[in-house]
Amino acid sequence: MTVTVLLFASYADVLGRGSLSLDLASGATVRDALREIQSMPGAERLPMQPLVAVNERYARVDRVLADGDALAVIPPVAGG
């Protein structure tokens, strides 16, 4: 199955893009998707458990994903 990942602010910077799509085995969870993302070049700077939303709703890491889901990975930002 395929899920879309939206990366915001500094997370988009470290991965060099604002969105990507992931091919995951069926039954994969948010944690699996994060592992996949964290293995990409530059992503060693991502925290272990970032704030994640699935289909615009907060999701825990054990949430099971479905084909077509949209994951948003959201960093804390502090500027003002």
Add this chain to the structure above:
Amino acid sequence: MPLTRDELLRYSRHLILPDVALAGQERIKAARVLLVGAGGLGSPAALYLAAAGVGTLGLVDFDVVDMTNLQRQVLHGTSQVGRPKLESARDRIADMNPHVNVETYETRLTSANALDIMATYDIIVDGTDNFATRYLTNDACVMLGKPNVYGSIFRFEGQASVFATADGPCYRCLFPSPPPPELVPSCAEGGVLGVLPGLVGTIQATETLKLILGAGEPLVGRLLLIDAMQMRFHTVQVSRDPECPACGTREITSLIDYDAYCGVPGVTPEHTREPGDVTPKELAEMRATRDDFTLLDVREPYEWQIARIDGAELIPLGTLPAAMSSLDRTREIVVYCRSGKRSADAARQLRVAGFRVFNLAGGILRWSEDVDPDVPQY
């Protein structure tokens, strides 16, 4: 709180709105709103809340207006450079709307003063520029039971929400712990589109007015994500985390040392000396007398175009791990960046890899101040 003749005229476009009307405008006049930070976010928020007739605006800030603020901090004008932000803000707000009572706190918000300062206000607007003050503001709002109208910005992106209401989540429910300090670029380090705090700060002002009026649907339980480059707005539904130490289990019963919590050094890096630092004057001396060291610039190429120290080699921080193998291990290295923060990170990485490294304290900014004024500051 009844309105005067002048006020009836001034607020006439509110008075004809059914959702505001006379009763709503009187509530706005009776409201007390505290703005933490009179910078990028605090500027538009203060201006619109003052224009809207908020009776009392409290402002917390300890900075002086700086030339680099003017690109986005619209509360302050060119003539105010060098003046305390609070004085500049007071004058601007008085001109915008003399019916507003401005209360100023020329201090950093700290664990020692936050509860006292916030106590008499109805709503707190978080327009600070660092994680330590954001966690402090959040925890104090939760403890006092006051809504925290949150906004923050980074480059071309922003976030806004309303935290710490009776049923909604707080900032900690979303971000339980701060990121490590070396991964946190400030506006000074990361840059920010000048209009972006305008966009986010006016959203904060809008939410504040809605809370005062009890109208509409505030951003409670929703995190608004703003991407100005794509001009896309996403809303993420969030709910209170029962495990949250602030608003869930309520383990946090008093304010802590937020600088230590967020890993912020006690004093600004520009003026402290850490082991392994060289000062600009020492570097100038080294350059004049020695050629057996490498000067490494770990900033980004666009910064290199603005200003550089002659003879330096550019290896942006992100590419340093890959570039290390090309560095001569027999030579000492002096690293620099803009202010000394990123280069401290680079120095740590290089030391771990076995290099002998010094960090230029205060970066190219202090180099320009102390050694070579021809190098522009940015």
